[in-house]
Amino acid sequence: ELKVEQNPLFLSMQEGKNYTIYCNYSTTSDRLYWYRQDPGKSLESLFVLLSNGAVKQEGRLMASLDTKARLSTLHITAAVHDLSATYFCAVTTYSGGGADGLTFGKGTHLIIQP
Amino acid sequence: DVKVTQSSRYLVKRTGEKVFLECVQDMDHENMFWYRQDPGLGLRLIYFSYDVKMKEKGDIPEGYSVSREKKERFSLILESASTNQTSMYLCASGVGSIYEQYFGPGTRLTVT
Secondary structure (H helix, E strand, C coil), X not given: CCCEEEECCEEEEECCCCEEEEEEECCCCCCEEEEEECCCCCEEEEEEECCCCCEEEECCEEEEEECCCCEEEEEEXXXXXXXXXXXXXXXXXXEECCEXXXXXXXXXXXXXXX | CCCEEECCCEEEECCCCCEEEEEEECCCCCEEEEEEEECCCEEEEEEEECCCCCXXXXXXXXXXXXXXXXXXXXXXXXXXXXXXXXXXXEEEXXXXXXXXXXXXXXXXXXXX
């Protein structure tokens, strides 16, 4: 059974600080996804990481993938309040006819305080 | 922009009722998915479909069925709703096997 573990599950931090969210998964996969969810809203795709060593950056967020360690990180640089949200990582599974369902971590609830 | 719409944002049903949740996407995506989201559990895959009339079970298919008669529409059916099916239901669509899935706004279902 594929397991995806995120930590921390809850993070309160101050504006201007740096922090990293970790995502570990239990079986081989070369595709990892990061999503953001604001309260009461749906999921917004942030990054798709397709290979070992992949690194993607968007603004103050940077995601990386180490398939050998089965680990992805989401790094936040100089956090601002607008980044407060819940962040999910997900790994592909259930390959059927070209469609891959996703297995999600439980999410990291991030609060950034002024 | 990809648009995934769900028929209701909020729904209240009684135990034992048959419930239909509808999802429509406008981007001609082959793949469509149904997830449920519960506090502390994250999102869990219920069913998905990679073509019209095709369906595959996900992690938690028990108590659910699906229908995909047209490419753009994917329905989730609760044959006999139970209180443990109270949850947020999210539909998603995608194309190919490496691209991200696009999510709809969700339907918050309460079964009383």
